[in-house]
Amino acid sequence: MTEWTDPDTFAQALERADTKEKGNCFEDFEEGDVIEHDPGLTLTRFGNEQWMSQTLNHDPAYWRTDAAADRGFEEPPIHPDYLTAATLGITVEDLSEKGGYFLGRTDVRFPGTPVYAGTELHVESEVVNCATSSSRPEYGIVSWRTRGKDAETGEVLCSYERTNMIPRREPVATDGSGAAAAEESEDNGPDLPEEFVAPEGGYFEDFVEALEQADDENAAVAYRHERGRTQDDVTVASLPLATLNTAKQHHNVDVMSDSPSGDIVTYGDVTRSTALGHARSDEETWREVGFDDESFHTFVAVGDTVYAFTRVLEADDTASSDEAGTVRFEHIAFNQDDEPVYSGTRTAEIRKRPS
Numbered sequence: 001m002t003e004w005t006d007p008d009t010f011a012q013a014l015e016r017a018d019t020k021e022k023g024n025c026f027e028d029f030e031e032g033d034v035i036e037h038d039p040g041l042t043l044t045r046f047g048n049e050q051w052m053s054q055t056l057n058h059d060p061a062y063w064r065t066d067a068a069a070d071r072g073f074e075e076p077p078i079h080p081d082y083l084t085a086a087t088l089g090i091t092v093e094d095l096s097e098k099g100g101y102f103l104g105r106t107d108v109r110f111p112g113t114p115v116y117a118g119t120e121l122h123v124e125s126e127v128v129n130c131a132t133s134s135s136r137p138e139y140g141i142v143s144w145r146t147r148g149k150d151a152e153t154g155e156v157l158c159s160y161e162r163t164n165m166i167p168r169r170e171p172v173a174t175d176g177s178g179a180a181a182a183e184e185s186e187d188n189g190p191d192l193p194e195e196f197v198a199p200e201g202g203y204f205e206d207f208v209e210a211l212e213q214a215d216d217e218n219a220a221v222a223y224r225h226e227r228g229r230t231q232d233d234v235t236v237a238s239l240p241l242a243t244l245n246t247a248k249q250h251h252n253v254d255v256m257s258d259s260p261s262g263d264i265v266t267y268g269d270v271t272r273s274t275a276l277g278h279a280r281s282d283e284e285t286w287r288e289v290g291f292d293d294e295s296f297h298t299f300v301a302v303g304d305t306v307y308a309f310t311r312v313l314e315a316d317d318t319a320s321s322d323e324a325g326t327v328r329f330e331h332i333a334f335n336q337d338d339e340p341v342y343s344g345t346r347t348a349e350i351r352k353r354p355s
C-alpha cells in the first residue's frame with residue numbers, strides 16, 4: 001500500500017478531498033438574522049498595551065495611573081480603539097472569514113465606557129443589509145450592526161455598523177452600473193481652499209482659534225502629522241490574531257499571493273488606529289465620543305508606511321466635562337505614495353487649556 005505522504009500520492013489525495021470550509025458566503029446572510037459569536041475575549045491590560053504601543057497611541061491616561069486619575073478614570077482604561085478592534089475581531093469567524101474587503105463602518109459608539117481591564121467581551125451581530133455589487137459579480141455587499149457587550153452585566157460597550165464585500169458561492173450577472181457611474185463622475189479637478197491653517201497647539205481653544213481664522217478666508221483647518229508607521233509582521237499578522245480576527249487576508253501569505261494585493265494586508269482597524277495615534281499625538285484628547293463614515297480606500301501591506309492627515313470640521317464648547325470641548329475631525333490615513341488608504345470622521349472631547 002502506498003504511503004499517503006508520498007508527494008505524488010498526497011497531491012492526488014489533496015485534489016480529491018473536500019475542504020471543511022470556514023466562514024460564510026453572501027448567500028448565507030439574510031436581513032434580520034442575529035448571530036451570537038462564539039469566541040469571547042477578556043480585555044486585558046497586556047492586550048490593550050500591545051495594540052496601543054504598536055499603533056503609536058501613547059496618551060498617558062491609558063498608561064499611567066496618575067494621568068488616568070487626572071482624567072477621571074479609576075485606572076488606565078481599555079482604549080476605545082482596542083475595544084473596537086477586539087469587538088470586530090471576534091466577529092470575523094462568522095461574518096468575514098471567507099474573505100472580501102472591509103469597505104467601511106459608521107456609527108461607532110461606546111455607550112458603556114470607560115471599560116477596565118478584566119472585562120470579558122461577548123459580541124453579537126445583526127444582518128441589516130444584503131446588496132448586490134453592480135461592479136463585482138463574484139461578491140455581494142453585506143452590512144451588520146454589531147454590539148460588543150460586557151459578558152457579566154450585558155451592558156453594550158461598543159456598537160457600530162460595518163460593511164464588507166463578501167464572496168458569493170455563485171457569481172451573478174451585474175448591470176455594470178457601478179463602474180459606469182465611476183467613469184462618468186471622473187475628474188472635475190481638485191476643489192481645495194486657497195489656504196490651510198494649522199492649530200497652534202493641541203488644546204480645544206487652539207482648534208477654535210484655527211477655525212475662526214479659517215472662517216474669514218477661503219481656508220480650511222487642515223494639516224499632516226509627522227509620524228509614520230511601516231507595516232511589519234507584528235502589525236499585519238500579530239495584532240489581528242491577538243483580537244481573534246481569523247481573516248486570511250492578514251496571516252495566510254499562501255492564499256493571498258493569488259489575490260489582487262498579492263500579499264497579506266493590514267487589518268483595517270490597525271491602519272485606522274495608527275492614523276488616529278498620529279493625530280492624537282498632536283492634540284490633548286480628553287475622551288473619544290464616536291466615529292462615522294469610515295472607508296478603506298486601498299490595501300496596506302507589509303512594507304507600506306501609514307501616515308495621517310487631519311481636517312478640523314467644527315468645534316463645540318459643550319462636553320461631558322467642563323474641562324473639555326468637543327471637536328469633529330476628518331482623518332485621512334495615507335501611504336508612502338500619498339494615496340489615501342482610510343478616511344473617517346471622528347468626534348472627540350479635547351481638553352481645554354489649563355488656566
Ligand SMILES: CC(C)(COP(=O)(O)OP(=O)(O)OC[C@H]1O[C@@H](n2cnc3c(N)ncnc32)[C@H](O)[C@@H]1OP(=O)(O)O)[C@@H](O)C(=O)NCCC(=O)NCCSC(=O)C[C@](C)(O)C(=O)O
Nearest residue numbers: 096101102103104133134135178247267268296297298299
Ligand atoms: C474594496 C476595493 C477593492 C474596491 O475598489 P473599487 O475601486 O472597486 O471601489 P468602489 O467601486 O468604490 O467600490 C466597490 C463597491 O463597493 C461599494 N462600497 C464601497 N465602499 C462602501 C461602503 N463604505 N459602504 C457600502 N458600500 C461600499 C461601492 O458602492 C461599490 O458598489 P458596486 O459594486 O455596486 O458599484 C478598494 O476600495 C480597496 O482595496 N479597499 C481597501 C479594502 C481594505 O484593505 N480593507 C481593510 C483591510 S481588510 C480587513 O481588515 C478585513 C477584516 C476586517 O479583517 C474582515 O472584514 O474580516
